[in-house]
Amino acid sequence: MKKYDYREIVGKFQVSGIFTECVRYGEGHINDTYKVTTEEKGKEVHYILQRINNRLFPDVAKLMHNIELVTEFCRGSVLAQGGDPMRECLTLIHTKDGKSYCCDGKDYYRMYVFIERATTYQTVCDPRDFYESAVAFGNFANLLAGFDASQLYEILPDFHNTKIRYENFLRAVEKDECSRKAEVRKEIDWVIERKNLCGILVDRIAAGEIPLRVTHNDTKLNNVMLDDETGKGIAVIDLDTVMPGSLCYDFGDSIRFGCNSAAEDEPDTSKVHFVFDLYKTYLDGYLSAVGKSITEREKELLPWGAVLMTYECGMRFLTDYLEGDVYFRTHRERHNLDRARTQFKLVNEMLAMIDQMLAAAK
Ligand code: ADP
Ligand code: GN1
Numbered sequence: 001m002k003k004y005d006y007r008e009i010v011g012k013f014q015v016s017g018i019f020t021e022c023v024r025y026g027e028g029h030i031n032d033t034y035k036v037t038t039e040e041k042g043k044e045v046h047y048i049l050q051r052i053n054n055r056l057f058p059d060v061a062k063l064m065h066n067i068e069l070v071t072e073f074c075r076g077s078v079l080a081q082g083g084d085p086m087r088e089c090l091t092l093i094h095t096k097d098g099k100s101y102c103c104d105g106k107d108y109y110r111m112y113v114f115i116e117r118a119t120t121y122q123t124v125c126d127p128r129d130f131y132e133s134a135v136a137f138g139n140f141a142n143l144l145a146g147f148d149a150s151q152l153y154e155i156l157p158d159f160h161n162t163k164i165r166y167e168n169f170l171r172a173v174e175k176d177e178c179s180r181k182a183e184v185r186k187e188i189d190w191v192i193e194r195k196n197l198c199g200i201l202v203d204r205i206a207a208g209e210i211p212l213r214v215t216h217n218d219t220k221l222n223n224v225m226l227d228d229e230t231g232k233g234i235a236v237i238d239l240d241t242v243m244p245g246s247l248c249y250d251f252g253d254s255i256r257f258g259c260n261s262a263a264e265d266e267p268d269t270s271k272v273h274f275v276f277d278l279y280k281t282y283l284d285g286y287l288s289a290v291g292k293s294i295t296e297r298e299k300e301l302l303p304w305g306a307v308l309m310t311y312e313c314g315m316r317f318l319t320d321y322l323e324g325d326v327y328f329r330t331h332r333e334r335h336n337l338d339r340a341r342t343q344f345k346l347v348n349e350m351l352a353m354i355d356q357m358l359a360a361a362k
C-alpha cells in the first residue's frame with residue numbers, strides 16, 4: 001500500500017499547533033478524507049484534510065477556484081445574517097504560500113476548518129433531522145440564487161444529463177470490459193426498459209420550461225452537517241459539484257438518499273423501501289426554506305426529480321460495476337452492484353406511488 005507523509009503534507013498549510021495525528025474520516029465515495037489533530041497550548045485543534053480525486057477532477061486549479069468563490073460567498077452571507085462562518089460554512093485553510101490547495105508532486109490536497117459539535121448522518125434516524133437537512137439545502141438554494149453563475153467553471157460537464165449517462169451506460173454494456181454483463185442481465189434490462197425516464201428533466205430544461213441555476217448537485221444527507229445541540233442543519237459541505245443544474249436534481253438527490261429505509265448499499269433489498277412519510281417531511285422543509293426562488297413548474301417536477309436522480313444514480317453504480325469499479329470507492333465484492341439494486345428497488349416503489357408524490361407537491 002502507498003505510504004503518505006501526512007505530517008509533511010499538513011506542514012504545507014497554515015495550521016496552528018503541532019501535528020499529532022491524521023486518521024481516515026467520513027464515508028464519501030469520491031475524495032480521501034482525513035481528520036487531522038494538532039496540539040496548541042495543551043488543547044487539541046482539528047482540521048479536515050482531503051486528497052482530491054484527481055482522476056475525476058483533472059483540473060484541480062479550476063475546481064478550487066469554484067470552491068474558493070462559493071465558500072467566500074457563503075461566508076459573506078453568513079456574516080451578513082449575524083451567523084458564525086467557521087461553523088456555518090466550509091472554511092479553507094490556505095497553504096503557507098497562500099494557495100487553496102497543494103501538490104506533493106503527485107497528489108493534490110486541501111484543508112478545511114473542522115466543524116465541531118456537528119454530525120453528518122448516513123441514514124435518517126429521526127425525521128426531524130431530515131426536515132432540518134431540507135431546510136439547510138433549501139436555504140443553500142436560495143443563497144446560490146444570488147450567486148453569479150458566470151464566475152464558475154462547469155467542473156463536471158453534463159453531470160446530471162441523464163441522457164448522456166444512459167449512453168455511457170450502453171457503452172459499458174457493449175464493452176463489457178470485466179465480463180460481468182451476463183451476471184447483471186436482469187438489471188441491464190431493467191434500466192433499458194425505463195429509458196424514457198432519461199428525458200424527464202433534460203428535455204424540460206432544453207425547452208426552457210425550467211431554468212438552469214447554480215445548484216449543489218450532490219445533496220445527500222451526509223453532505224449537510226447538523227448541530228449536535230440544536231439539531232439544526234448548519235453547514236452544507238462537499239462543494240465539488242456546485243455548478244449549473246436544476247433545483248429538481250438537488251431535491252431529488254436528497255429524496256433518493258434520505259427516503260430509503262435502508263442504507264444506500266444494503267445487500268438485502270427486501271429491507272429497502274421508499275418511505276413516503278419522509279418524502280413529505282423533506283418536501284415541507286424544503287419548500288419552507290426555498291421560498292419564492294422556486295417556480296410553479298419546478299415545484300410540479302420535484303417528484304420526478306426524485307425518481308430521476310434515483311434511476312440515474314442506480315445506472316451510474318451499474319455502469320461502474322460493468323467498468324470494474326473505477327469511479328465510486330468500493331469496500332467489498334459487488335459493492336456497486338448492491339448499490340445499483342437498492343436504487344432500482346426505490347425507483348419501482350416511487351413509480352408505484354407517483355400520484356401521491358405529485359399530489360403532495362401541489
Ligand atoms: P466526498 O466528496 O468524498 O463525499 P466530503 O467532502 O463529503 O467528501 O467529506 C466526507 C465526509 O467528511 C463528510 O460526509 C463529513 O462527514 C466529513 N467532513 C467533510 N468536511 C468536514 C468539515 N469541514 N468538518 C467536519 N466534517 C467534515
Ligand atoms: C458521490 O462525493 P459523494 O460521496 O458525496 C457522487 C454523487 C453520487 C453519490 C452516491 C462527484 O457523492 O454524484 O450521487 O456518490 N459524487 C460525484 O452516493 O460523483
Ligand code: MG
Nearest residue numbers: 028222223238
Ligand atoms: Mg460527500
